Amino acid sequence: MTTPTLQDLTQSLLSQNLPPPHPAFLAPILNPAGSQRIPPLQALTATAKVRLLNSDFTAPNILDQNKAHAFPAGFSDVTVAERKLAFDVVVQVRDVEDIGRSKWEQIESLESERKGESTKGRQVIRILPSIADEAPSTAATQVPAGAQQAAQMKSSGPFKLLLQDFRGAIVYGFDLHRVEKIGFPGTGNGAMSIGCKILLKKGTKVARGMVLLEPAFTVLLGGKIEGLDKGWREGREKSLREAIGDGKRRREDADVAAD
Template sequence: MSSTNPQNHITAHLLANNSLPVSPAWLSNFLSSQRSSIPLTALTQTALFRILASDFKESLSTSKPSVLLPVDISDPAVKERRIPGPVPVQVLDIDDIGTSLWSQIEAIERVERGEAVRGREIVRTVNVGDDDNSNVAEGNGSGNGASSSNNTGNTGHPDPGLGETSSGPHRLMLQDAAGTRVVAIELKPVEGVAIGKLPIGAKMVLRNTTVARGIVLLSPECATLLGGKIEAMDKAWREGRKARLLARVEQMERERAQRDEDDDDVIMEE
């Protein structure tokens, strides 16, 4: 290992290059688990990888307010404000608000049945052997043949239920190192932000971000994806996604029924 103080080097490097204010306690614990013979460059990259797979509340420092979201960021009474940043955040939830709930549920159920959508056909994919990733698509007519890795629906957009990218726009729940949460909406498509492409726990940095009525407005100019994933959170999110979508559909149906009942009461009173 170089004679350069590794803690100081890694702290400065990750702050300058990735806008990540690493927690001294986290970094000290990380370094104590590494061999002294590891080159400093490799050690720095390993630290970055571990941080992107960690919970920011544990791995980042909260000593400077400038790297955190305002605690009242979700206040809808504030018409508009700008957050200079850079503020590192992690993704706790992602929702495709450009696709109907039922379409997303149906896409998930196709995956459960081992089906995919290609053009105007629904095909069933069958794994061929355990040593390769090739699939055979069983369909009708000209649909027979190898299945594409880019499964899309009739609209041409990748199917969000197939582990591919969703069309969006997307709503995200973001969290900073202090645990402050805020809803974010794609004002413009941000590369890499999509269901099936952006895992839960993924990290991004916000710079010169506009917040309107308590909602962060995302665009490529203000959001930089760093990657990463919190494995346990991502697994739980994926396994519970269908149930959450069904619960939202049921809630909407209850609210619709209540509105209809209220309208009937008004008519009777009149």
């Protein structure tokens, strides 16, 4: 069996719509410490793919900056009515906004989740942990808490995503038409996490600095940046409350100016 080379592994990853990794990123995968035998190309590709998708693309020696594509200059210019990507760009998700629900509705869902509550019509149901030696629970409490929370938090969108290329440039994306797997982190419906990688194909439209996410030009590759994802989840309720407060202050300032 032929020993896989750096070029073999790179080409294998590129064939799966992944951006070109830096040789330094692939070196420890091709030559695992303490191993007398190099795994076959298929196994190496699987390992490299998982590590790549869970890496921060803005960190040094992750992507080959001489070969990877980033957003072109002026990409987020709001004065340009419409433009299209001239090449494929793989980005990572830094933030997600649920445009389909009000911020207060999202805060109430988070509060209920924290209290271990779910809703059935107008009835509030407290979700209690199952204990093996207790009497059988009701049908409502037989559903795992995680499933209850997932159903409660599930939203059909649309969603507004903050996207970042490997150079650190950011731009907002909007799912103009429902894109498979785009969803709210933590909904349990196969939705993405913060740090998820997305392939924006050549021809992707950008209108007034906003990337229009459409099924024909958008592919979710998966992955997660653990620290960013954890921080986003823990700080989400605070961010929602701050956004509501900022909006209220702007309205008050506008009322004062009008008077």
